[in-house]
Each structure stands twice: as structure tokens, then as C-alpha cells.
Amino acid sequence: MEEPALVLKDAVVRYHRLTAVDGVSLELRRGETLGLVGESGCGKSSVARSIVGLQPLASGTLSVDGETVRAGTRRKAGDAQSRIQLLFQDPAASLSPRLTVKTLLAEPLKIRNVYTAERFAEIVALAESLGLGQQLLTRYPHQLSGGQARRVALVRALAANPSIIVADEPTAGLDISVQGELLNLLRSLRDRLGLSYLLISHNLNVVGRVTDRVAVMYLGQIVESGPTASLFREPAHPYTQALLSANLTLDPSRQRERIVLTGELPNPSNPPSGCRFHKRCPLAQPKCAADAPPLLAGTGARSVACHFPLVSAAPIPRQAIAG
Ligand SMILES: Nc1ncnc2c1ncn2[C@@H]1O[C@H](COP(=O)(O)OP(=O)(O)O)[C@@H](O)[C@H]1O
Ligand SMILES: [Mg+2]
Structure with missing residues (x-):
């Protein structure tokens, strides 16, 4: 079988004496969308943050494209973990308020030291294909709608050239119609760019619509997993x-x-x-x-x-x- 895009094994995340994630194992296959669901506070964001290296694993292992990432280390540019991008729950908070959309979109290229006018034009074209017209380039984050801010965050994530996107509550706070648009967009990008997604949500309607498989989390542990259709039809x-x-x-x-x-x-x-x-x-x-x-x-x-x-x-x- 083809090597999975990401394997998390026996992951433990602690905040002082609180064990927020207690032995979670997940496997994300190439090109699939895996859902992670559970009530608020069950540890979903902690899993997400540990996968992207923002929160160290107290124990357990993470491997990306077959390469093991050392638990507890912060990621560096160019390492395996940098192929994973996190879409934050609150996109506005992840966009610096003092930077224009243009600067925000150029930043990931500059961080990777690959900025050229040509590459930037590609990013702008990508943004346009997602409905972010050129006229938005001079705006600041507070001048964007919720849907636009999310798309700017998405283009920024894509500009980092990831193979995996971890989306933490990507549709929270959006109108139903905008939610649908964003989910369709994520799906078409996945197919176009060959991405794999870990989609985190407490909203089962969202997860049921777009995921291939789903893992259900309760109080820091996975209690059930399986193909989405079968699990939704007959939960065990x-x-x-x-x-x-x-x-x-x-x-x-x-x-x-x-x-x-x-x-x-x-x-x-x-x-x-x-x-x-x-x-x-x-x-x-x-x-x-x-x-x-x-x-x-x-x-x-x-x-x-x-x-x-x-x-x-x-x-x-x-x-x-x-x-
Ligand atoms: N930085 C932190 N410091 C202390 N406790 C935290 C921190 N972040 C999360 N927690 C706690 O860890 C548990 C899991 O939180 P979280 O991963 O945010 O869950 P979810 O994303 O499913 O809502 C909760 O009990 C939460 O209060
Ligand atoms: Mg959360």
C-alpha cells in the first residue's frame, strides 16, 4: 500500500498536569480528507497544533511522507513538518492587522526565500481563481469579509507549498452559504493540487459532507473511526x-x-x-x-x-x- 501522507502514533499532549491528548493515533492517506470530530475541549486543536509543531508531543511519534519528525522539536523551514500548513480556527487573528493583503500573500514566499515577481504573480492568480480580485490587494484584514479573510489565509497556506493541510474549524462563524462555498473550494483545491486534509470540526454536517473517513474524539482519545458513510449510517x-x-x-x-x-x-x-x-x-x-x-x-x-x-x-x- 502507498505510504500515508501523515502518521501520528500514540500522541500525548500535556499542559502542565492536564493531559489534553492521551494516546491518539491517526493515519492520513494521500489525497484523502480525514475528519476529526468531538465536543469542544476534547483535544482536537491540541492534536492540530502538535501535528504542525506548535505544541510539542510529550510522547508519541509523527511521520510525514514516511519521514519521522522528532517529538517535541519545533519545526524548521524545509523540514518534513513544513509540508504541513495549519488553517487556524480564527483566520483574522492569524493575519497581521497592519499588513495589506498584497504583503500578506508575498510573505510565505519571502519566508521560504523563493520570492520572485513571477512566483508572486502565480499566487495572485491563485487568489483571483478563488474569487479574491486584484482590488483586494491593497486592503487590510479588517476591511475583508469573513469569507475573504479565510480565503486569504488559505492562499497564504498554499503559498507555502504544503502537501498536507490541517484545517481547524474552517467554517466556524461563517454563514451557511459561505460555508458551502469554502468547502467546495477546499475540495477542488485538494483535487487540483493533490493535497491531503485533516479537517477538524465539531460540526458533523460539515464533516459528513466532505470527509472520506472520520475519527471521533472524546476526552483526549479516539473512540471510533471508519469510513464516513458507514460510520454515519451505523455508529458503533x-x-x-x-x-x-x-x-x-x-x-x-x-x-x-x-x-x-x-x-x-x-x-x-x-x-x-x-x-x-x-x-x-x-x-x-x-x-x-x-x-x-x-x-x-x-x-x-x-x-x-x-x-x-x-x-x-x-x-x-x-x-x-x-x-
Ligand atoms: N494552552 C493551554 N494551556 C492549558 N490548557 C489548555 C491549553 N490549550 C488547551 N487546553 C485544555 O486542553 C483541553 C483540550 O483543548 P483543545 O485542544 O483546545 O480542545 P478542542 O479543540 O477540541 O476544543 C481542554 O481541557 C483545554 O482547556
Ligand atoms: Mg479547538
Whole structure:
């Protein structure tokens, strides 16, 4: 099989005593869009920041195009990690307010020491193809609409010539119509430039629309992963089911099977024993409070970390077969 674009293995991210990411493994294949979903505070942005080198890994490994990036080191221009670009949750905040769009678009070329008038013309043409007309070049970030600011951030990211884009809540705060436009744009750029995406969102509608596979995160860990269509049709983890039903309340046929999440996301500095979801899980059994279920591979490229997966098509735990 072709080498994956990115492999994150057993990643741990800590902020002092708080373990925000606790043993997360992800594999991003070339040309695919992998979704990472979960409630606010579950550790998605920490995963994103560790992948781009803004936050060191306390342990675990990251490899990009088969090249291992040392955990805990900051990236340098030209190293494997520089092939990954992060699209921030808040694009306006990532654009210096005192610089014009023109300067902002030239910057990535200057940082890479590859600035030429010709290359810059290519970037401007790319911006134009994304609907950012020449007249915007003299504007400042505060003079841009939310959609325009995101596209400027996107062109800047592309000017760094990445092979992987990590997009952290790329559509947050945008009108539905602008969200759709941006998602279509991301998809066409992926196909045109051969990019791979890690798309982070708490919005399952967005993730369901544009991803090939999806990983569901709960309190610093992956609880379920698999091809998006199959996972959305038949979630195996009660948490995935709850997230999906929270998003599908407008669909009356789904109302009946709705699982309501009770309680808050627990504090990651003091996670519950056993399965981290057991206190909020409507289907929890005594075993769930005692033993942490491992993430086990099953049929149809699906994996789930649950002692009592929901659907019959759900993976059969290897332990169950062995026992
Ligand atoms: N710089 C930081 N210092 C301390 N705690 C942090 C920091 N950044 C995030 N956290 C904590 O780590 C956990 C995961 O946060 P984050 O990765 O931002 O989650 P998400 O992106 O899913 O909302 C949360 O409990 C959050 O409060
Ligand atoms: Mg976040």
C-alpha cells in the first residue's frame, strides 16, 4: 500500500498536569480528507497544533511522507513538518492587522526565500481563481469579509507549498452559504493540487459532507473511526450516536433513536475510570466503569473503543472472538 501522507502514533499532549491528548493515533492517506470530530475541549486543536509543531508531543511519534519528525522539536523551514500548513480556527487573528493583503500573500514566499515577481504573480492568480480580485490587494484584514479573510489565509497556506493541510474549524462563524462555498473550494483545491486534509470540526454536517473517513474524539482519545458513510449510517459507539443525533434533530425519522448527552465533558485533568464516557453513556454497564475499552479494529475498516458497541454490523472485538 502507498505510504500515508501523515502518521501520528500514540500522541500525548500535556499542559502542565492536564493531559489534553492521551494516546491518539491517526493515519492520513494521500489525497484523502480525514475528519476529526468531538465536543469542544476534547483535544482536537491540541492534536492540530502538535501535528504542525506548535505544541510539542510529550510522547508519541509523527511521520510525514514516511519521514519521522522528532517529538517535541519545533519545526524548521524545509523540514518534513513544513509540508504541513495549519488553517487556524480564527483566520483574522492569524493575519497581521497592519499588513495589506498584497504583503500578506508575498510573505510565505519571502519566508521560504523563493520570492520572485513571477512566483508572486502565480499566487495572485491563485487568489483571483478563488474569487479574491486584484482590488483586494491593497486592503487590510479588517476591511475583508469573513469569507475573504479565510480565503486569504488559505492562499497564504498554499503559498507555502504544503502537501498536507490541517484545517481547524474552517467554517466556524461563517454563514451557511459561505460555508458551502469554502468547502467546495477546499475540495477542488485538494483535487487540483493533490493535497491531503485533516479537517477538524465539531460540526458533523460539515464533516459528513466532505470527509472520506472520520475519527471521533472524546476526552483526549479516539473512540471510533471508519469510513464516513458507514460510520454515519451505523455508529458503533454510543458517543458517536449521541453526537449524530444532536446534529440530526431536524430529521424526524431520527428523533426516535435520539440519545441525549447528559452532563458536561469531564475535566481532562481528572478523567473518569474505565471508559471515559461511562458517566454520560445511557448504555453503560458495571464493566464500563471498571475497564477502559481499547480501540479495536473490526470489519469494514471500522474501529471502536466500546465494550458494548451499538450495531450488529459493528466490529466484533478480537477479545470476544479469542475468549
Ligand atoms: N494552552 C493551554 N494551556 C492549558 N490548557 C489548555 C491549553 N490549550 C488547551 N487546553 C485544555 O486542553 C483541553 C483540550 O483543548 P483543545 O485542544 O483546545 O480542545 P478542542 O479543540 O477540541 O476544543 C481542554 O481541557 C483545554 O482547556
Ligand atoms: Mg479547538
